[in-house]
Ligand code: HEC
């Protein structure tokens with residue numbers, strides 16, 4: 001009986017330790033984000049090839065409650081700063097799969113003019129591949145892109161600096177539909 005208390009504490013510590021290791025394991029992420037971070041779930045974004053800084057910042061935002069999601073928030077809450085950086089390094093070095101989405105012909109034709117008109121390419125890069133804190137958009141899930149643009153426009157998507165919420169204000173529902181369809185079909 002004398003060992004009951006230390007054993008319980010040791011068990012608790014072992015459990016916490018394994019929980020933390022488990023949370024930082026990229027294989028756990030694959031259940032939702034797909035093999036190698038290439039999502040096949042329309043509501044879940046791909047992580048493969050996202051800039052390292054964007055991934056670590058996004059995880060930090062979820063962890064600290066600046067960005068909220070029922071699935072991501074509790075998971076991010078378990079991650080240390082070292083975990084965020086390791087996961088970011090891992091997924092930024094994964095190769096994005098060619099897009100499975102095919103844009104409608106007229107949206108594909110209208111897309112490039114819209115991404116210039118609304119400065120998408122100015123921040124997200126000429127081919128929308130992302131850089132630093134700006135996410136890669138090319139080949140991202142169509143539904144996810146559309147949802148995020150709607151959420152930014154409605155002021156409901158948490159972000160680091162407010163730039164994207166500002167950028168989304170000028171977009172009509174139709175612009176959002178065309179942009180999401182066009183961008184989801186982009187490779188590179
Ligand atoms: C149970 C499903 C689930 C699991 C497991 C999961 N995620 Fe997510 N993740 C999501 C969903 C859903 C979103 C989109 C949330 C939103 O709409 O804002 C997301 C968003 C993200 C984002 C933001 C991406 C972007 O483009 O904005 C990052 C980064 C991320 N997850 C990393 C991870 C990592 C790393 C792991 C493994 C430690 C992980 N996720 C495990 C469901 C999951």
Ligand code: HEC
Pocket residue numbers: 045058115118119120121122123124133134135136137140145148149158159160161163164167171179
């Ligand atoms: C002034 C710079 C700027 C402009 C202009 C801009 N963006 Fe963004 N965008 C950002 C930043 C920064 C983020 C990351 C926000 C965050 O999570 O902190 C972002 C995030 C996004 C996301 C979320 C992606 C994800 O994986 O979570 C989408 C979608 C997006 N932008 C699309 C667009 C489109 C389409 C346009 C043009 C209509 C555009 N952006 C214009 C800076 C910009």
